[in-house]
Amino acid sequence: MEFARPIIVALQISLGITAAVAHADVVAVVSDTSAVMSLNKEQVVAIFLGKSAHFPNGTQAVPIDQADSTAARTEFYARFAGKSPAQLRAHWSKIIFTGRGRPPRVVANSSEIKKLLLQNPNAIGYIEQSAVDSSVRVVLSQ
Amino acid sequence: MSLSSPRQSAAILAIGTLLFASAGISGDAEAPMFTVNGFGTFGVVHSDVDNADFSISSERPTGAGYTRESSFKVDSLIAVQLNAAFTPKASAVLQAMSEQNYDGTFRPHLEWASFKYQFTPEFSVQIGRSTLPLFQLSDSRKVGLTFPWVRAPADLYHLTSAASLDGITINYRMHLGQWTHSLQLLAGRNDLKLPDSGGSAKTRKLWMASNTAELGSLTVRIVAADSEVTTPTANQLWDAFRQFGPQGVAIANRYELKQNRISYLGVGASYDPGQWFVATEWGGLFSHSIVGRRIGWYASGGYRFGRLTPYLTFSGGDANNLSDPGLDVATLPSYLVGPATGLNATLNSILSRKPVERTVSIGTRWDVRPNIAFKMQFDHTNIGAGSSGVLINVRPGFVLGGSFNLVSAAIHFVY
Numbered sequence: 160m161e162f163a164r165p166i167i168v169a170l171q172i173s174l175g176i177t178a179a180v181a182h183a184d185v186v187a188v189v190s191d192t193s194a195v196m197s198l199n200k201e202q203v204v205a206i207f208l209g210k211s212a213h214f215p216n217g218t219q220a221v222p223i224d225q226a227d228s229t230a231a232r233t234e235f236y237a238r239f240a241g242k243s244p245a246q247l248r249a250h251w252s253k254i255i256f257t258g259r260g261r262p263p264r265v266v267a268n269s270s271e272i273k274k275l276l277l278q279n280p281n282a283i284g285y286i287e288q289s290a291v292d293s294s295v296r297v298v299l300s301q
Numbered sequence: 302m303s304l305s306s307p308r309q310s311a312a313i314l315a316i317g318t319l320l321f322a323s324a325g326i327s328g329d330a331e332a333p334m335f336t337v338n339g340f341g342t343f344g345v346v347h348s349d350v351d352n353a354d355f356s357i358s359s360e361r362p363t364g365a366g367y368t369r370e371s372s373f374k375v376d377s378l379i380a381v382q383l384n385a386a387f388t389p390k391a392s393a394v395l396q397a398m399s400e401q402n403y404d405g406t407f408r409p410h411l412e413w414a415s416f417k418y419q420f421t422p423e424f425s426v427q428i429g430r431s432t433l434p435l436f437q438l439s440d441s442r443k444v445g446l447t448f449p450w451v452r453a454p455a456d457l458y459h460l461t462s463a464a465s466l467d468g469i470t471i472n473y474r475m476h477l478g479q480w481t482h483s484l485q486l487l488a489g490r491n492d493l494k495l496p497d498s499g500g501s502a503k504t505r506k507l508w509m510a511s512n513t514a515e516l517g518s519l520t521v522r523i524v525a526a527d528s529e530v531t532t533p534t535a536n537q538l539w540d541a542f543r544q545f546g547p548q549g550v551a552i553a554n555r556y557e558l559k560q561n562r563i564s565y566l567g568v569g570a571s572y573d574p575g576q577w578f579v580a581t582e583w584g585g586l587f588s589h590s591i592v593g594r595r596i597g598w599y600a601s602g603g604y605r606f607g608r609l610t611p612y613l614t615f616s617g618g619d620a621n622n623l624s625d626p627g628l629d630v631a632t633l634p635s636y637l638v639g640p641a642t643g644l645n646a647t648l649n650s651i652l653s654r655k656p657v658e659r660t661v662s663i664g665t666r667w668d669v670r671p672n673i674a675f676k677m678q679f680d681h682t683n684i685g686a687g688s689s690g691v692l693i694n695v696r697p698g699f700v701l702g703g704s705f706n707l708v709s710a711a712i713h714f715v716y
Contacts, residue, residue, distance in 0.1 A: 201479075201517060205481070210481055210515065211476070211481070212422030212423070213422065219422070227671070240575070241518075241574055241575025241576070242575055243575075243605075243608075243668070243671075244671040245608065245668035245670075245671045245674070246575070247671070248446065248671040248672050248715065249446055249447045249448075250447075252340065252441065252444050252446050252447045252715045253440060253441045253444070253447045255338055255382070255384070256338065256340060256380075256382060256396070256440075256441055256443075256444050256715075257394075257413070257431070257432050257440045257441070258384065258392065258393075258394030258413065258415060258417060258427070258431070259440075259472075261336075261384070261386075
């Protein structure tokens with residue numbers, strides 16, 4: 160059945176059922192100087208989907224996204240929000256095309272996220288577990 | 302009543318501004334003042350109706366069926382939107398759209414043009430032309446990428462084509478326990494141009510209140526609206542009825558739409574945990590006029606197999622008063638029997654346009670890329686006795702009741 164392999168691969172790609180490649184553990188992080196200690200999944204998702212503008216303690220929350228093509232972004236929204244890239248795009252299209260809001264600011268990668276967190280104690284982002292260092296505090300990991 | 306040239310110029314100016322602005326956008330500004338987004342659908346629908354057309358709007362001259370068996374003009378559209386963020390709190394949107402207009406052209410028009418001030422993250426006021434969100438999907442009913450189907454279910458979304466509001470929208474969001482409530486209060490007016498040189502339906506004293514409650518993947522929405530509507534449609538018919546004395550005057554007064562109240566009540570719910578979804582919505586228009594009482598609803602569900610989302614939808618429409626005995630010809634002198642019979646026939650023909658039908662739709666969405674979706678859909682509709690369903694452009698040979706099928710394919714994109 161060797162001849163069928165390319166067909167199966169093509170089918171898997173077209174259906175998007177390629178299993179999570181390089182399954183990176185992604186965690187939500189805030190600045191080490193933030194007063195926010197921990198958040199649950201619903202709270203983090205609400206901030207990133209534009210449904211909440213505040214942390215539970217009342218301070219303003221500024222979500223920062225990673226670029227479209229990054230594995231961290233795909234993993235973050237799949238695991239915590241249950242949304243594929245297409246579903247996420249649909250979610251924001253609903254909001255953008257009525258002028259009700261804008262998606263989070265986007266930066267290139269995890270180290271850019273960490274740079275921004277240093278500048279803004281209200282910011283919240285997500286990075287690979289392996290990129291966590293003393294400048295950030297993990298607020299959601301499961 | 303032709304298109305006023307200032308409005309046409311405004312639309313052309315808007316498009317020009319958008320194109321000009323898009324050329325000037327810089328790529329990596331931290332928070333750019335201007336951004337441009339757009340969306341579109343290229344869709345074709347085939348209908349087996351012979352003497353009428355299927356369309357997504359009753360305020361269009363043509364669709365698929367009688368005019369052309371396969372039509373690109375039902376679902377296809379393209380839009381471009383300029384977003385301006387003057388300050389973190391003050392913003393504006395300008396959206397221009399090209400789709401089949403009331404006069405059959407695809408001349409671009411200004412869909413939204415509004416200014417928003419965000420007083421707090423939870424409270425904002427929007428002024429200008431913006432969406433009239435009577436339906437759960439009103440906000441994005443033209444943005445096919447945002448929903449699973451080829452088009453918003455016609456049995457409900459056909460109830461009104463008035464999708465925009467010139468006025469004020471107040472948005473307030475609050476968190477109660479685990480629930481997030483988004484309250485909206487709107488007030489304003491709407492002018493809806495009618496096909497076949499039919500003038501405009503003028504909606505005044507229009508207000509709407511809605512609450513959207515969200516808990517995780519669950520969304521529940523309730524909406525109420527009221528308005529005062531005047532339409533020139535059938536004015537000559539009512540004048541003719543009035544010449545038949547008290548019984549004609551009574552008929553004209555009962556049906557004429559002249560500063561009459563039209564109310565809307567709607568409820569909807571959806572549950573979308575990611576892997577699958579269910580969505581349902583019910584809405585009703587209520588008026589003591591030719592509009593009468595019209596109900597629309599749908600229930601739909603789908604399952605996501607990776608990028609493929611097959612779905613199944615049931616939908617329906619109901620209306621009261623599909624016919625009227627009209628003038629009592631037995632009481633009339635013989636020379637008036639002919640004209641009276643003609644008027645009665647015209648009245649009943651208008652009443653039969655109220656949609657009563659049941660539809661089952663199956664289809665699938667394929668997410669080609671995050672910003673491109675391809676869909677195919679099959680619809681089978683049984684029309685109720687005495688009704689022409691949601692069909693438009695009904696020709697003399699059309700037989701009321703019956704059934705029809707649609708086969709649709711569409712590509713949706715956003716950028």
